Amino acid sequence: MPDRSLLAVLTPYEAEHFLPAPLLAELRALFPGFRLLDPTGLSPAAFAEKLAAADPTILLACWKTPLLPAVLPARLRYVCYLTGSIKTLVTRAHLEQGLLLTNWGGAISRVVAECALLHTLTCLRRATQWTFAMHQKGAWKNGPTEAVSLFERRIGIHGFGPVAREFVRLIRPFNCAVTVFAPDVDAAHEREFGLRRASSLEALFAGSDVLVELAPLIPATTGLIDEKLLRLLPPGAAFVNVGRGAVVDEAALIRVAREGQIQFGLDVYAHEPLAPDHALRGLPNVFLTPHFAGPTLDRYPDATAQALRNLRAFTQGLPLEAIVTPEVYDRST
Structure with missing residues (x-):
């Protein structure tokens, strides 16, 4: 012993x-x-x-x-x-x-996955936009809104570590079509998790209503998510990052976010803490949390x-x- x-x-x-x-x-x-x-x-x-x-x-x-x-x-x-x-x-x-x-x-993967779900639902329901409007402008809906449901959405996941696997389990009741791009995903994972492998990162982005970024931060992934990839997301899609901020080219993300066509849910950033005057603050299509996706x-x-x-x-x-x-x-x- x-x-x-x-x-x-x-x-x-x-x-x-x-x-x-x-x-x-x-x-x-x-x-x-x-x-x-x-x-x-x-x-x-x-x-x-x-x-x-x-x-x-x-x-x-x-x-x-x-x-x-x-x-x-x-x-x-x-x-x-x-x-x-x-x-x-x-x-x-x-x-x-x-x-x-x-x-x-x-x-703690299930807790991080729970936060990814929070960001996903917030983006799809346009909750940040309505929070700003109702608190600051006294707004109320006037007819149908642009909010959509998670049920039967196309979900893309970049990376397939423990958090991604818990996220797939968590969204099963929503009957989503899940596609994953990661080097270690194989046919056995497809069968076990009911997903399919994307042929490329470009195909993953182009075919996703919600893209959840969960790749590890290593030299090969630093700045990998660039403007070209972000612009492949369909109009109205959501990009959620509860993984690592520096995987994304943040300047490119800001340019795309300012156009208002994509919803963003971000818990991690290239530089933390996020500066008080950071360009991401105040955008109605960007839901921000202070890197708290880890264990509560x-x-x-x-x-x-x-x-x-x-x-x-x-x-x-x-x-x-x-x-x-x-x-x-x-x-x-």
Whole structure:
């Protein structure tokens, strides 16, 4: 049985919300002597010193955990990361040296997919336009509106990771025709999820009433969604991005958005936070949220529940979920 020495590196805020009493009790039962380190204010050198002194077998990490030092403690075998983007914590060299790493994987994907659905419905119903008009102008509808339903729409998805898969499941009651463009989608996915593969990114955009952007941000996708692609969307279509802002050429998006023919639902941006005077603010066809598609506060424990399953499996020598290999690392944002 592997050593059960565990160091948890979480700020008080992270500990409060990721480790509510029932889950903290589970962690203490699994690792009776576990230690909790608050990284607030620690320099990289100070953190490295404390990590070396603790010399744990397992590190439970979160958003504010500093980047691991190049030379790891002698006993450290496993980093269980409670959240998602691992490149601020671990380098590829760490993984090549044999460090085992997991993250939250698909534990919070349904919550991100829920936000994608919020943006989709808001765009289709023209809710931003009507919110502005009713609050600021005292408006009321005068006859039929341009709002449309999600039922039986053509949905295009760029990328097919855990969030995209949860989104497909979430919209099943709407009987949509779903098309996906992603390098790893195959015939088995078509059968399992009831979708079809697009022949190209251009075909995906041209054939979608709603385009949901969920591709990872890697060198090959940075700025990939350009003006040409956005203009392939049919008039009245919606473009939703709850993935990564820099996948889109934001200047091109602004030019298209200003014309008012496409609805936009955006949770992520090329540069964050969004400037107070940003050109996207105030456009009635653009629904904006402040990069909050990730887990809502009440769902943080979903990530901890998966982490506990992995920690328990590690102590028993069983397979783990959401392992980040060097190959997965390369594809990650």
